[in-house]
Each structure stands twice: as C-alpha cells, then as structure tokens.
Amino acid sequence: EVQLVESGGGLVQPGGSLRLSCAASGFTFSSYWMSWVRQAPGKGLEWVANIKQDGSEIYYVDSVKGRFTISRDNAKNSLYLQMNSLRAEDTAVYYCAGNEMATIVWGQGTLVTVSS
C-alpha cells in the first residue's frame, strides 16, 4: 500500500523551530519529486517547497525562503522540513506529497500551531 506518514507537528512559540518528517512506504521513494503543501485553518491549499529525486533541485514559496529547509534521505525513504523563525501565519496542516510523472501521492497531514 502506498503510504506517506507525517510527524513532528505541534505547538511552538513565535520565533521557534520545528522539524517535520514524512515516512514513505509502498512505492519507490527515490523516483519521486517530493513536496510539502500546507493549509491554514479555513483556507485553501498552498505549495511550500519541493525537492528533486536526487536533491539537486529545490524550490520554495517566497514566504518561507530563508526560514524553511526541505531535505530528503532516499536510504531512509524519508522527507523532512526544517522550519525556523516560525510566525503565526505559518499555522497550518502540513502535508507531504510526491509525484512521479503523472502519479501523485499524499499523506494525511500534521498540524503546526504557532502561538504564544
């Protein structure tokens, strides 16, 4: 069964840091572009970052550049998102997702709340 399982979410104070992880199983992780997508409460979906299969290309939405770092470990079938200098507006459910050509897979999400 194709599965992506996110972890690492929680409550953090403004200015704090959090590291999200995403464990992949049931497919060839190293063949997929991987992405993080977030959804603020009551809002739509927003792409955050993505990383090429071998990590050689990485892209971010402007609002997280310089604060968030996406990375992957193909040997561990895992994707990560290091989030620093967190702001209230980063509060959202964060989804791990990936695509290989046309196929797209998604996780179930992990909630990040930035609040004092």
Place this chain on the structure above:
Amino acid sequence: DIQMTQSPSTLSASVGDRVTITCRASQSISSWLAWYQQKPGKAPRLLIYKASSLESGVPSRFSGSGSGTEFTLTISSLQPDDFATYYCQQYDSVWTFGQGTKVEIK
C-alpha cells in the same frame, strides 16, 4: 509562477445534477493538471491526474478534460457524498492550486 484561476468559488446544486468546475492556467501546462476533493478535517483526495485520467477507486461519474490552459472537472450525476470542496492543481512546474470550489446542497 503559474497562476491557477478556478471558478465558481461556490456552487449550489441538487442530487442528480450535472456539475462542471473550470480551472484556467496563466500559461500552458500541457496536461499536468490534477483535481482533488476535500472534506472538512480530511486530506485532499486525488480524483483526476494528467487532466483526464481517473484515479483508481474514484467513481466514474467524475471526469476531467482539457489541455494547455483550460480544464474542467465534471460530475455527471451529483451524489450526497460529493458535497465537498474541489481544488485544481498544476504540476508542470512548482505546484500551484486553484482557490477551491465549494459544492453545496441547493
């Protein structure tokens, strides 16, 4: 960046109605378009990928069409389980999503 414009933002319909949602890309994305259904508190569910390919397990009343910059999602006969929010997504370059269409009971 490629912008995705989805319409309408809200749609009121009855069970059995034929429903169409439109998505327009700011530049050509070939057929790199997906459609999702999302219910409150749940992750998006992939319905259509590569503009017109039905994801495994998705009922055949859902269909997608289009290429280039104009795309549509059609539900041929709306069922009670279909009341939800629908999003389009382009994955030709870095991903972008439409604003969403909430399908409500009329």
